[in-house]
Amino acid sequence: MALRNAILAMLLDGESSGYDLAKGFNASVANFWTATPQQLYRELDKMESRGLVAARIVEQERRPNKRLFSLTDAGAAELAEFTTRAPKPTAIRDELLVQIQAVEAGDDERIQHAVADRMAAAETKLKRFERLRDRLLGESGEAEFLATAPRVGPYLTLARGIAFEQENIRWCEQVLAVLDRREAAGFGGERLG
Amino acid sequence: MALRNAILAMLLDGESSGYDLAKGFNASVANFWTATPQQLYRELDKMESRGLVAARIVEQERRPNKRLFSLTDAGAAELAEFTTRAPKPTAIRDELLVQIQAVEAGDDERIQHAVADRMAAAETKLKRFERLRDRLLGESGEAEFLATAPRVGPYLTLARGIAFEQENIRWCEQVLAVLDRREAAGFGGERLG
DNA sequence: TCCTCATAGTCAACTTGTTGAGTAGACATC
DNA sequence: GATGTCTACTCAACAAGTTGACTATGAGGA
Numbered sequence: 287m288a289l290r291n292a293i294l295a296m297l298l299d300g301e302s303s304g305y306d307l308a309k310g311f312n313a314s315v316a317n318f319w320t321a322t323p324q325q326l327y328r329e330l331d332k333m334e335s336r337g338l339v340a341a342r343i344v345e346q347e348r349r350p351n352k353r354l355f356s357l358t359d360a361g362a363a364e365l366a367e368f369t370t371r372a373p374k375p376t377a378i379r380d381e382l383l384v385q386i387q388a389v390e391a392g393d394d395e396r397i398q399h400a401v402a403d404r405m406a407a408a409e410t411k412l413k414r415f416e417r418l419r420d421r422l423l424g425e426s427g428e429a430e431f432l433a434t435a436p437r438v439g440p441y442l443t444l445a446r447g448i449a450f451e452q453e454n455i456r457w458c459e460q461v462l463a464v465l466d467r468r469e470a471a472g473f474g475g476e477r478l479g
Numbered sequence: 480m481a482l483r484n485a486i487l488a489m490l491l492d493g494e495s496s497g498y499d500l501a502k503g504f505n506a507s508v509a510n511f512w513t514a515t516p517q518q519l520y521r522e523l524d525k526m527e528s529r530g531l532v533a534a535r536i537v538e539q540e541r542r543p544n545k546r547l548f549s550l551t552d553a554g555a556a557e558l559a560e561f562t563t564r565a566p567k568p569t570a571i572r573d574e575l576l577v578q579i580q581a582v583e584a585g586d587d588e589r590i591q592h593a594v595a596d597r598m599a600a601a602e603t604k605l606k607r608f609e610r611l612r613d614r615l616l617g618e619s620g621e622a623e624f625l626a627t628a629p630r631v632g633p634y635l636t637l638a639r640g641i642a643f644e645q646e647n648i649r650w651c652e653q654v655l656a657v658l659d660r661r662e663a664a665g666f667g668g669e670r671l672g
Numbered sequence: 673t674c675c676t677c678a679t680a681g682t683c684a685a686c687t688t689g690t691t692g693a694g695t696a697g698a699c700a701t702c
Numbered sequence: 703g704a705t706g707t708c709t710a711c712t713c714a715a716c717a718a719g720t721t722g723a724c725t726a727t728g729a730g731g732a
Contacts, residue, residue: 287717287718288572288574288577288718289718289719291574291577291581292577292580294581295577295580295581295584296580298580298581298583298584303679303680303681304680304681305679305680305681308680308681313568313569313570314568314570316570316571317571317576318571318573318576318577318579318580319571319572319573319576319577320570320571320572321719322719322720322721323680323681324682324683324719324720324721325718325719325720327680327681327682329718346679346680348679348727348728348729349678349679349680349727349728350679350680350681350726350727351680351681352679352680352681353680353681362584365581365584365585366584366585366586368577368578368581368585369578369581369582369584369585369586369589369590370585370586370589372593372596373573373574373575373577373578373593373597374574375506375507375597375600376506376571376572376573376574376575377506377507377509377513378509378510378511378512378513378569378639378640378643379481379512379513379569380511380512380566380569381481381484381566381567381569382566382569383510383511383512383636383639384481384484384485384488384511384512384561384566385561385562385566386511386632386635386636386639387485387488387491387511387632387633387636388484388487388488388491388558388561388562388632389562389631389632389635390491390629390630390631390632391488391491391555391558391559391562392558392559392561392562392563393559393562393563396562396563397562400565400566403565404566404568407568432657432660432661433660433661433664436583437583438582438583438657438661439579439580439581439582439583440580442579442582442650442653442654442657443576443579443580445650445653446571446576446579446650447571449646449649449650450571450643450646453642453643453646456642457635457638457639457642460635460638461635464625464631464635467625467626468625468626468631471626480687480688481688482688482689496709496710496711497710497711498709498710498711501710501711514689515689515690515691516710516711517689517690517691517712517713518688518689518690520711520712522688539709539710541697541698541699541709542697542698542708542709542710543696543697543709543710543711544710544711545709545710545711546710546711
């Protein structure tokens with residue numbers, strides 16, 4: 287249900303192929319929803335058969351043909367209806383946090399590595415998001431943009447993504463500092479059962 | 480896989496029943512993983528049959544008997560092994576963000592309501608987390624605790640939860656401010672197709 | 673020339689997560 | 703005395719998400 291509506295929301299930006307959507311919903315790019323390509327192709331077929339999106343085949347030279355999907359009136363109505371329903375509460379669900387929760391019973395070194403990797407990924411993502419924001423804002427400052435732009439939804443979700451990644455980075459730094467200090471103090475390596 | 484390990488990580492705090500775990504993994508309480516009761520009972524049975532946890536039935540007066548689960552050596556080994564594997568990258572997946580992305584094509588008023596609800600929920604959760612942190616810290620300050628406590632994992636995941644909810648609150652405030660101002664400026668109610 | 677990457681998908685099998693209902697006793701509240 | 707809430711689950715059905723393999727073409731580099 288939510289995936290369906292996330293796709294409809296993406297199509298507000300204009301028609302696009304399953305492949306394009308897959309790039310947008312990729313975990314390393316997305317700032318409001320994620321999905322794998324398989325999920326998208328499957329869902330798009332269902333949505334087409336229900337008339338929520340319209341598909342049009344575009345023949346291309348030098349590369350495979352593609353199907354471009356666009357919002358139909360029924361799709362827009364469905365999306366509008368979705369915005370009237372109470373959204374599900376969200377909570378964190380993160381394998382790295384599970385590992386940190388169990389850090390004293392696990393492999394210190396590997397976990398520190400994982401935290402460093404996560405921090406690097408967050409930094410990359412943050413930079414991407416900031417470039418995206420600059421492109422969205424164009425010449426205007428934030429206040430002007432928010433007052434005059436026809437759409438602010440994408441800007442606001444992007445703002446959430448930026449804040450999330452900044453928080454991620456700060457937290458990773460804290461964790462690394464704490465684990466380093468404890469290792470130096472002789473807490474490293476020891477296992478709790 | 481991750482749920483299994485999240486359960487094992489919970490059992491580091493001592494034996495507990497499915498019902499108790501369900502409370503801990505409840506979306507409004509959890510700071511590192513969530514699960515429904517059904518998921519837990521199902522997974523616990525599987526884990527018991529694989530020897531990762533041991534169950535013991537405790538007969539109670541005035542209330543139903545319960546099965547208390549505890550970590551076995553095999554379970555602890557599985558959890559340790561899990562900490563050596565690279566965790567999956569996580570991304571935001573939030574119905575409210577989908578609604579915000581589509582705010583210009585949706586129902587302004589209801590969305591503002593949903594944002595206000597989310598903010599209230601985040602405040603409740605933040606307070607709960609802060610109380611939990613105070614209990615964890617006890618008499619010690621943060622620096623002392625981090626230097627001397629036998630386990631810091633639960634503290635670090637709690638810190639992530641706290642930061643997440645604070646960010647949530649800030650973002651909700653921003654969104655409400657922006658939507659209010661746009662409504663006053665005459666952007667409200669109008670729909671984009 | 674081979675190898676990899678990017679485009680643009682499809683198919684099948686599997687694992688995870690969600691929803692709703694049911695059971696059953698004890699206690700509190702109106 | 704009826705209703706609701708808390709403990710402590712179980713069962714069944716369904717929806718959503720993941721994994722891995724496969725097809726096909728063209729471009730760019732080693």
